[in-house]
Amino acid sequence: MTVDAFQLYGTRLVETPPIRLRAGKLEADLANGNLRTIRYDGTEVLRAISYLVRDRDWGTYSPEITDLRIEQSDDRFEVAYLARCEGPDDTRLVIDVRISATADRLDFEAEAIASTGFETNRCGFCILHPIVGLAGSPATVEHVDGEVVATRFPDLIEPWQPFKDMRAITHLVMPDVQAECRMEGDTFEMEDQRNWSDASYKTYVRPLALPWPYQIAANQPVRQKTSLVIRDISGAPRHPPAGVSVSAIKLELGARTGTMPNIGVIITPEEADATLSAKSVLTEIAPQELLFHFDPSAGHGVDALRRFAAIATAHRGCSTLEIALPCKSVPASETAEIARQLQLAEFKPDAIMISPSVDRQSTPPGSTWPDCPPLDEVYTAARAAFPGIRIGGGMLSYFTELNRKRVPDGQLDFVSHCTNPIVHAADDLSVMQTLEALPFVTRSVRAIYGDKPYRIGPSTIPMRQNPYGSRTMDNPSGSRIPMANRDPRHNGRFAEAFAFGYAIRVLDADLECLTLSALTGPFGLIAGPAEPTEQGGRRSLFNTMRTLSALTGASWQECVSSSPSEVLSFVARDTTGARLYVVNLTSKERKVDCSACGPTGKDSSGDLLLAPLAVAVLPLQRDVLAD
Template sequence: MSGDLLRLYGTNEREPESRTLVAGDLSVTLQDGSLRTLRFRGHEVLRAVAFLVRDKDWGTCGAKIADLQVQNEKQGFSVSYKARFTAPSGANLDCAITIWGTEKTVAFSADCVSDADFETARAGFVVLHPIVGLAGRSVTVRHGDGRVEHAHWPDQIEPWQPFKEISAITHQVAPDIAAVTELVGDIFEMEDQRNWTDGSYKTYVRPLALPWPYRVPEGEPFSQKVVVEIEAADDAAPAVGTSGAVTLQLTPTKHRFPEIGLGLRPECLEQERIALGALKTIGARHLIAHFDPGAGHGLPVLNGYAELAGQSGLKVTLEVAVPCKRPLDEEMAELAALVREAVLALDTLFVCPAVDRQSTPPGSIWPDCPPLEDVYAAARAAFPGVRLGGGMMSYFTELNRKRVPGDLIDYVSHCTNPIVHAADDLSVMQTFEALRFVVSSTRAIYGEKPYRIGPSTIAMRQNPYGSATKDNPSGGRIPMANVDARHNGQFGAAWTLAYAATVATAGLEVLTLSTLAGPFGLIAGEGEVSARGELRPLAHVLARLGTLSGQEVHAVETSRPDAVLGLASKERLLMANITPEVQAVLLPSPPRAVMLIGGETLPVTGQVSLPPYGCVEIVL
């Protein structure tokens, strides 16, 4: 079993155990002290309810749970435990938690007190509503002053909070089934969490317009509570089951598959030299070379990039964090001189003010930054004839909040990251629900402007929301981690293929889902499933994607997009199982060949059995 865990997840660490609690037609999963996937008659009501504590950099303070008591009888359940959250300073926030449920009600309360001044960016309840089935539909919000607002869930992704000062939310779960979520004990507001590719709308405590981090004073108790009430007709229909094989529908489009890029990092130059041979296998066409003068990057870094470009023959995009500390024409002219000295031929130049790598939450003061028009003009003058990209070196969130002047650039680009808020396996794979909206929202903003995404990886390469990413020496599943072991296993391969499948019809020109080497890269290190120096599983996926570049996309719609995602050309179909269970898939026509990507050939039949997180290539 240990070998299976390592093969699938790149680590032998298991996720916390979960337990399903049932009361009549209502069910919910208890995991690590939080409630997940609240359902009524099989319909998803809420994605999660959790009491969370973030440190001053928005990192998650994990709870130490003690005295856990769980009772579940036919008509109800109850849970109680004590949770201790410890800040990096050593201060502790101690909370007494009580959860109970009946056939149509769930309540979750927390009574808390700290043993010292506790510095935090947020301490309190978070409620996640799903987006599938809700986006664009009606919702009723009761505000703290008693005012009732009849509105709609955002369809395109809102850059700011769609609702503030919330005391209750009423939404339609299914025909004849509604849910009222009441929020007590603090000021709640909602953000469109799809900005970060979370598959949810998030309602949370403490408005972002208030200062953060803030201190929970020593010895001053506070309490919060969330109550969910189901309103359902006696004959309300249950959800359609998920049993049976997954079915597919393939539809030709006018889009073509993007070319594949690979990121380069200055700290990985030596490893990148060793890994150059992998480029022949991958079929990538672009190197996305990161360059940050503020981090001390200079001529030696550019010389290294020139060497890699010369040996690989790939096109180079120089991704520059512009310091904006001196006159822009001076900074850009100095950069251009270094590029010429290194004899580094650029295909494109992507520029982003260094300060824009950090997020500016709603209500915060925007940092000093030259107008983007001036940044782009200086770049054009220093690099005449080179295509210019703009957007955000960080994530769609920052691009949505600070929209760049698209008419002044040749393409727009951003990244995404699936572990900003949660890092469990299910949450990571649910990000594809939101990624669809990310690309459609970008297209709504920038129209047919050439569009690139990446480098986007499971691990976080830079933290826009705090001073640093989180170290992860034990290889755990933690938010904002700078290393994630799942990148090295079959999970990472499935995530990579599912990502490409989700954006296949967005008309991207370049998609970058890995670096060449290092913890975000293609090549295995010591103690991984693949032997040191060999290709990681996701590299085999990228190799297959590379062969599709420029071919016409056939959109793939599956009957279970929460389980199987795919993309296709006229002659080939690639699919990923994004679950830990075997998934049977009915093919639309008899195939000529079926192969596990990076693995063996499978029997040629009209049905494919996809192993957990398995990736398959089918010749149609």
């Protein structure tokens, strides 16, 4: 089946397919000079071994690769190339890479040298361990001083580094098969990347306790090496590669049930007029919640609140004012001033989500926490300034910041945070894989805050604010880049599938509200120029938002997929009956066996051929939720 890439991704720029490398049972995909999806006998051992260079805003360089040489035979492969990074002020960095593998060992070596000197936040290896099947499982860590410690990968998401001063880490891949990952050339440590909704544990070079950015001295080579050693005493025959569906993906009804959350839409002062002009589209979606962003430090004032009031008046649902409190004076004074402005604007939201503006910026390990009034003081001030209005807290940024600065929730009516899938990587596979991390995120929040009402969002593919640098990244060429404030995939079917998968992955969290888009602008649902949809039309994401909004309050039941990295599903029942919702998360056509769920109509056989990044809705023969 041929599908226009422009329709799928919002751009005609297509990712170069990876090169599959094999050495006996050991396999890896070579993509942009790095190794992805490293498998042994069909089972993923490492998600990636990458050599990365970061700028002072933690943006990732895309080096020019030259002199690429690849040699393969049945039991070995070798790769060599040069990678060049161009930095500010005409600085340059050249990395000489050598990769070699046999059936039970892989070595990735790199030597970086800068004739000019080079500024960077990080330059070296990042090794990603997968999370599914590894979270909470045993591991052995060898430290740089030779000490060996038996430990476990974190189950709940660890806010700080679970392992430091690392030289090697070993885990069980499958019965009788161990994998040791050994890092040389510097001191490594691990962070739990599920904090950022990445589906991995990341072991990286240069401890965060050291200063950054730092300078690589001119003409001083930096040498590092990462080795993966497999110890297999099983003698088992080779299996088909993991993640490749050799037959139909099977769906079966699960035991977990719940109620579909409210759906929200984020509205900023900058998009308020456009939102008012598109109120007919807002009516079509009929979201239950409008989330209005208000930042006095950005110049937002009474005029913004008046526009918010006009939008809220035309909307039949609820409204929440999201306040980034400047904290330049005492919270009581600042909240009282915002309350005065709300009165002048004749706007009374149903809820206030309040957080100090400074908490939108990350405080990495080893950094000094910025000045900020106690959060209890902020919440007390909000209670006094906004009587009779629900008060929420948490973070206007991501779960990372909420996990590291756990807000006191005694005065809060709900907690909230956002996520973003392009903090560290922006290729299609990495973005979709972030969905794997969401159940860990929500379970970790529930472990901290119990049954406190819980909201997520806005969570979109493009990044609205960068907690880890001075800016988000402009993306005029419509590329796939981390931390971009515009992402072309938001305009195509990719965003429709991603948002649907997101909603499925967080069902078990019993959310009060889920916000996955704006109405207008680069985070919205209305197409701009040069997009797959005609300008002014509805982006594909509109379909997901309208469907989810219509399902609010419906009962849901889990549907277990035999390949959740490819296809996700759930059953929902509303007044019109029970339906099976299925989404294809891949760029390939997928055959799905739905027979165990009891579909009816033309698809009653249970066989479904799902187009790339498509969503299907099938009526069910029986009321499965009543069984």
